[in-house]
Amino acid sequence: MAENIVNTKKMQYTDGAIKFMKTSGLDPALENDCGEDPSSQLPFIDREWSSAKNKPYNPRAPKDLMHNIGPYPLTSGLARWVTEAFQNYGPSVDAENLVQPFSAEFHEFLEKERATSTGFHNLGLVELVYQISLEVGADILIAATAMNKSNLDMAYHSSRTARDEHFAVWGKLLTGLECDPPIISQFPIYLMMCQSFSFETNASQENYVYSTMCGIDWVKGKSAYSDRFKAYKERAHKSIPRLNDKLSGEDMSFWRISSAYLDAINKTENSRNFTAPNQSFIKTNMDPHLLIAARAFDGGATAFMCRDGAAFFDNQGMDSLIGSTLPNDVMDLHTDIMTGETRNLLRLLYPNNLNIEQNLKTMSTVFSGMLCELFRGHKRARFCGREDGCVAATSPPYSLSRARHRRVFEIMEAYVTKYPQFWDWTWGIYNSAKSQVTEAGLGELLVTALCRSVSQGILPNSAPNKFFDSYFGMVEHGGAQWQDGRPLGVHGDLGQAIYDIHSLWHDQLLATDKEPGWGRTFDKKSDVLFGRVGEIFSARGGITDEVFEFAIAYGHLSMGLPYIAYHAIDAIILSYGATSTCG
Numbered sequence: 371m372a373e374n375i376v377n378t379k380k381m382q383y384t385d386g387a388i389k390f391m392k393t394s395g396l397d398p399a400l401e402n403d404c405g406e407d408p409s410s411q412l413p414f415i416d417r418e419w420s421s422a423k424n425k426p427y428n429p430r431a432p433k434d435l436m437h438n439i440g441p442y443p444l445t446s447g448l449a450r451w452v453t454e455a456f457q458n459y460g461p462s463v464d465a466e467n468l469v470q471p472f473s474a475e476f477h478e479f480l481e482k483e484r485a486t487s488t489g490f491h492n493l494g495l496v497e498l499v500y501q502i503s504l505e506v507g508a509d510i511l512i513a514a515t516a517m518n519k520s521n522l523d524m525a526y527h528s529s530r531t532a533r534d535e536h537f538a539v540w541g542k543l544l545t546g547l548e549c550d551p552p553i554i555s556q557f558p559i560y561l562m563m564c565q566s567f568s569f570e571t572n573a574s575q576e577n578y579v580y581s582t583m584c585g586i587d588w589v590k591g592k593s594a595y596s597d598r599f600k601a602y603k604e605r606a607h608k609s610i611p612r613l614n615d616k617l618s619g620e621d622m623s624f625w626r627i628s629s630a631y632l633d634a635i636n637k638t639e640n641s642r643n644f645t646a647p648n649q650s651f652i653k654t655n656m657d658p659h660l661l662i663a664a665r666a667f668d669g670g671a672t673a674f675m676c677r678d679g680a681a682f683f684d685n686q687g688m689d690s691l692i693g694s695t696l697p698n699d700v701m702d703l704h705t706d707i708m709t710g711e712t713r714n715l716l717r718l719l720y721p722n723n724l725n726i727e728q729n730l731k732t733m734s735t736v737f738s739g740m741l742c743e744l745f746r747g748h749k750r751a752r753f754c755g756r757e758d759g760c761v762a763a764t765s766p767p768y769s770l771s772r773a774r775h776r777r778v779f780e781i782m783e784a785y786v787t788k789y790p791q792f793w794d795w796t797w798g799i800y801n802s803a804k805s806q807v808t809e810a811g812l813g814e815l816l817v818t819a820l821c822r823s824v825s826q827g828i829l830p831n832s833a834p835n836k837f838f839d840s841y842f843g844m845v846e847h848g849g850a851q852w853q854d855g856r857p858l859g860v861h862g863d864l865g866q867a868i869y870d871i872h873s874l875w876h877d878q879l880l881a882t883d884k885e886p887g888w889g890r891t892f893d894k895k896s897d898v899l900f901g902r903v904g905e906i907f908s909a910r911g912g913i914t915d916e917v918f919e920f921a922i923a924y925g926h927l928s929m930g931l932p933y934i935a936y937h938a939i940d941a942i943i944l945s946y947g948a949t950s951t952c953g
Contacts, residue, residue: 383752390837391749397813400685404447409494413457418470419477419501422484422494430489437680444624444680445492448499449688451817455659456502465508468641472634473504479630488621496681499667500631506656506664507635507713513654514712517647536901543908544578547609551598557581560768563925564674566918567760568751577677579606580625584632584670624679628670635668646710650703650943651722658824661718662817666691668713669698671761682758686750689816693743693762696816697933700736701769703940704781707948719824720944729941730795732823734802737937739819741803742811745837767921767928771900777951778932779879779896783889784951785939793880796931796938803937804842808832845930848876858923864916867903868923871896875932900924 383391414420429442439446461469480497487493534553541555542548544562549555558578564570583606586599646652654661671694672681682690699706699714706714720732740762747759770778786792809832811819822829855861857868874895878884907917942949 383748384840386839387837388752390835391745391752394745394809394812394835394837395749396686396746396815400815402684403450404684405450405453407441407492407495408448408453408457409492409498413460414498417501419473419497422481424481424484428489429492435490436678437676439680439682440492442490442492444490444621444676444678445495446680446682446684446687448495448683449685451659451685452499452663452683452688455657455663456498458657459502459506459660461505462509462512464512465505468508468512469504469634469638472637472641473501475637476501476504476630476634480627483623483627487623490621491623491679491681493623493627495683496627499683500627500634503664503667504631504634504638506660507668508638509656510652510654510661510712510718511639511644514646514652514710515644517645517652518649536897536904539901539904539908541582543904544913545582545606546575547579547582547602547606549582550602554582554586554599554602556768556771557584559771560764561674562913562917563764563767563921564760565677566921566925567747567763568757569915569918570677570757576620576622577625580622580629581674582606583625583629584673586629621679624673624681628673632670644710644712646707646712648707649722649947650707650717651720652712652717653721654718656718658719658821659817662692662715662820663688665695665699665713665715665718669695671695674761674764675758680758682756685815686746686756687758689743690747690758690760690762692816692820693740693747693759694765696736696740696762696820697765698769700940701766701778701933701936703936703943704948705777707943715820716940716944719820722944722947724944726795726941726945728826729944730799730938731802731826732944733937733941734799735806735819735823737799737934738803738806738811739816739823741807741838742814742819743816745807745812745835748837763925766933767925770896770928770932771924777889777893779892780889781951782932782935782939783887784949785942788949789942792935792938792942795941796935799937799941800845800934804838805834807838808834811835841926841929844872844926845934848872858926860916860919860923863906864903864920864923867899867906868920868927871899871924871927872930874899875927875930879931 408414409420435443437444477497480493484493534551534555536552537555537559538549538552540559541552544555544558549558558581561578561581583603586603666688669691671691673679674694675682675687675690681687696715699716702711703714703716705711706717712718716736720729724732743762744759747762750756750759789795806829808829810829811832812835814822814829852858852869855865857865857872860868874892879892903920907914907920910916
């Protein structure tokens with residue numbers, strides 16, 4: 371059962387943090403708000419993809435399964451708000467025509483999975499959420515193209531894809547294979563960080579390799595390295611025959627389904643020349659709840675939620691999935707505008723008709739909503755044996771670990787240079803978000819917080835929660851609190867790496883005497899430091915508790931000033947538009 375998955379003995383919290391987790395959290399009325407399985411109901415039974423020739427096995431729940439969360443033990447019910455948003459949506463005719471061949475291909479793939487189904491997963495519901503996300507993605511592409519054409523800068527993707535060498539050593543450590551090109555290593559890194567959330571130390575090599583397959587389907591639509599991806603995929607299957615379920619005796623369909631969806635959405639995106647506006651906002655006229663739900667599934671985190679592929683689609687699981695995409699979209703808004711990426715929540719939810727003060731308020735609510743979800747994720751893990759919050763907790767460090775590819779600090783430099791008020795705005799967002807980490811903030815769903823950020827609504831007055839006091843101390847006082855030689859719980863050469871990363875991302879970032887071009891220098895140093903830690907672990911061999919302890923510390927650092935500053939960058943973009951960078 372799930373209680374054995376989360377190693378609560380190694381998930382260390384202060385007595386104060388435990389106290390605050392016990393006394394605060396989501397409104398109990400929202401915890402189990404799921405309706406009947408919608409996959410056999412109107413309007414979905416009229417969709418072409420709803421007809422299954424191969425019926426899945428009847429639900430089975432063997433005693434040795436780690437989860438039992440619904441009639442099909444590895445699939446929960448669907449949150450009522452998601453069901454309602456999907457029921458009220460009908461794809462446009464253009465969207466249906468656009469996705470038809472890729473939807474049909476995805477459906478045929480699911481038919482094959484049904485034919486060999488173990489009865490663990492509700493494949494009907496799984497197909498439904500992905501098929502609707504595919505349709506919503508198509509409607510977004512069509513809406514974006516109907517707006518003014520942008521001048522895309524593909525250098526943000528293509529020219530930097532070959533400069534991810536700092537990932538290579540991590541890829542070899544986790545998969546046992548040479549990950550070429552190295553960019554696909556970021557997916558097993560993400561999985562490792564997810565597992566560190568609950569000290570999941572017994573994940574198989576197959577899971578890490580499967581995660582790279584998702585990476586191939588995500589990246590191949592954006593680069594010119596198709597031959598290298600193909601060669602890696604063939605090498606992986608030859609090297610690890612247990613990727614075959616019949617040989618492994620395990621049901622790995624959740625990896626394959628996630629990969630097949632990413633393949634379908636990539637084929638949709640590349641089926642014709644779509645364009646996107648230079649402004650951030652993409653007007654779709656769609657229900658915000660629909661956009662948020664579709665983006666949650668589109669992010670691909672479902673496969674990373676739980677080691678055995680259990681999918682939590684209830685209110686709390688949906689918050690986890692939303693939380694897995696939100697930091698990514700915060701960090702990537704500038705780049706997504708430059709490259710024409712359309713499936714970014716900030717592009718879909720926030721019109722460009724508010725002033726800077728209003729947008730600072732919007733982004734502070736986005737930030738506080740994410741903090742509150744992280745709290746709830748920790749509480750679910752510590753007291754409920756649910757590890758699904760890992761995908762939200764891992765999103766900020768995932769975004770920061772791929773620094774060069776996304777030009778994190780190079781982009782930041784452009785905004786710091788252009789706007790003298792930048793750090794005042796950043797600290798304003800931080801203080802406003804901090805004031806919203808209250809009983810009321812912790813009690814609402816993340817989807818509710820996002821909708822409140824759209825409407826500029828405010829929380830009712832309630833008591834503050836001090837769970838994040840140590841985190842706030844790190845943000846406000848830097849590393850001065852680390853006097854015991856174990857910064858964030860790590861020591862030795864790893865502790866020095868944590869000191870060096872924090873110095874770069876805090877003290878040096880705030881220094882007023884930086885030379886022009888500091889952004890690119892910071893990106894390179896960030897890559898070098900992350901790669902150096904991978905080399906340390908590679909020399910020691912194996913995925914040990916030390917790896918997870920570093921990942922947890924890195925996760926704390928990744929919620930620091932650079933991440934907060936990107937909320938200010940986004941407020942600027944929403945108000946004044948994206949700033950050009952120096953290529």
